[in-house]
Amino acid sequence: MSPTNRTVVVTGIGATTPLGGDAASTWEGLIAGKSGVKPLEQDWAADQAVRIAAPVAVEPTEVIPRPQARRLDRSAQFALIAAQEAWKDAGFEAKAGEDPNVDPDRLGAVVASGIGGVTTLLDQYDVLKEKGVRRVSPHTVPMLMPNGPSANVGLLVGARAGVHTPVSACASGAEAIGYAIEMIRTGRADVVIAGGTEAAIHPLPIAAFGNMMAMSKNNDDPQGASRPYDVARDGFVLGEGAGVIVLESAEHAAKRGARVYAEAVGQGISADAHDIVQPEPEGRGISQALQNLLDRNDLDPAEIVHVNAHATSTPAGDIAELKALRKVFGDDADHMAVSATKSMTGHLLGGAGGVETVATVLALYHRVAPPTINVENLDPEAEANADVIRGEARKLPVEGRIAALNDSFGFGGHNVVLAFRSV
Numbered sequence: 001m002s003p004t005n006r007t008v009v010v011t012g013i014g015a016t017t018p019l020g021g022d023a024a025s026t027w028e029g030l031i032a033g034k035s036g037v038k039p040l041e042q043d044w045a046a047d048q049a050v051r052i053a054a055p056v057a058v059e060p061t062e063v064i065p066r067p068q069a070r071r072l073d074r075s076a077q078f079a080l081i082a083a084q085e086a087w088k089d090a091g092f093e094a095k096a097g098e099d100p101n102v103d104p105d106r107l108g109a110v111v112a113s114g115i116g117g118v119t120t121l122l123d124q125y126d127v128l129k130e131k132g133v134r135r136v137s138p139h140t141v142p143m144l145m146p147n148g149p150s151a152n153v154g155l156l157v158g159a160r161a162g163v164h165t166p167v168s169a170c171a172s173g174a175e176a177i178g179y180a181i182e183m184i185r186t187g188r189a190d191v192v193i194a195g196g197t198e199a200a201i202h203p204l205p206i207a208a209f210g211n212m213m214a215m216s217k218n219n220d221d222p223q224g225a226s227r228p229y230d231v232a233r234d235g236f237v238l239g240e241g242a243g244v245i246v247l248e249s250a251e252h253a254a255k256r257g258a259r260v261y262a263e264a265v266g267q268g269i270s271a272d273a274h275d276i277v278q279p280e281p282e283g284r285g286i287s288q289a290l291q292n293l294l295d296r297n298d299l300d301p302a303e304i305v306h307v308n309a310h311a312t313s314t315p316a317g318d319i320a321e322l323k324a325l326r327k328v329f330g331d332d333a334d335h336m337a338v339s340a341t342k343s344m345t346g347h348l349l350g351g352a353g354g355v356e357t358v359a360t361v362l363a364l365y366h367r368v369a370p371p372t373i374n375v376e377n378l379d380p381e382a383e384a385n386a387d388v389i390r391g392e393a394r395k396l397p398v399e400g401r402i403a404a405l406n407d408s409f410g411f412g413g414h415n416v417v418l419a420f421r422s423v
């Protein structure tokens with residue numbers, strides 16, 4: 001098999017999310033239909049129009065040493081926690097160069113963030129204004145850099161084949177994983193650790209998203225606020241956390257006897273060229289990404305039984321995505337069970353694609369798909385275009401190879417679709 005055609009597989013997963021401090025507890029929460037959305041209890045939240053969010057279930061300082069945490073932006077803390085779990089889950093005992101099963105020159109890291117170290121930037125500016133120049137942390141620049149999480153993960157595992165940071169708003173995490181797949185396919189690396197992270201629960205982002213009418217203001221019912229496909233949906237709920245996976249060439253994984261969760265089939269990418277924040281209402285750009293996925297990869301639509309949808313709970317975006325699925329797949333869309341896991345985790349922006357890839361891979365591995373919660377009155381347009389899983393998790397076919405999609409879209413018109421297949 002030529003280097004440009006190499007099969008890529010997933011061998012490790014890690015996460016820290018509003019539902020749990022690791023991948024296992026996150027998955028348990030997703031399958032149980034648990035919401036991680038809570039009231040904001042910080043003093044600054046009292047004056048906000050939006051007073052709810054989905055913070056991580058386990059604070060990073062409970063996992064990594066406080067001295068190390070003080071030198072990392074919160075987004076990098078999340079990335080390191082998820083990466084450590086994924087690396088260990090893949091069966092690696094030490095960083096590249098120390099573990100004989102991985103060559104540092106054949107190892108890459110691609111970890112994305114949509115906003116980067118925004119909490120560091122804003123907090124240190126407050127320090128500058130209130131306490132003066134000398135009190136600004138000397139660690140500020142490496143903490144606020146968007147590539148900070150990826151660089152720190154690269155240092156953690158000893159990656160020397162390349163460390164990269166796609167920044168494409170809410171599509172960033174998925175774009176990172178797609179980039180990692182291509183690194184292995186094209187022969188640049190044998191192993192890549194990849195995913196997305198975000199930490200933006202801060203007064204300024206909350207106020208800004210709220211003022212642009214993008215977020216739910218259902219403050220009286222936090223756990224019911226994120227409601228994709230419901231006729232009363234009124235915007236997303238901001239979440240935080242990270243999702244990271246370890247990708248390998250199938251040959252490399254087989255040589256070391258690694259456990260394989262799924263095959264990473266490939267990606268489809270497009271741009272709307274429509275508006276800086278509004279999705280193209282008919283889903284044309286999304287359709288193009290889906291078609292690009294089919295054209296560039298060995299994937300039979302009849303194999304696809306599950307879609308982890310982007311579905312942020314906005315009035316326009318949710319339906320455009322389902323219209324695109326119907327347009328590209330036609331009657332095949334009827335057997336694609338759709339989950340909107342942001343109904344439980346909130347929207348992790350650049351971290352969404354990473355966390356939702358973990359969920360998509362585990363859905364294939366366990367052959368069960370999470371529900372979409374809070375759908376009391378299903379939008380007729382959603383019902384006409386897709387099979388939305390509601391109420392309880394749904395079993396997927398137990399026989400044969402099955403495939404699943406993870407959709408991610410972002411401000412700027414970025415569209416990324418990832419495909420995975422059971423092994």
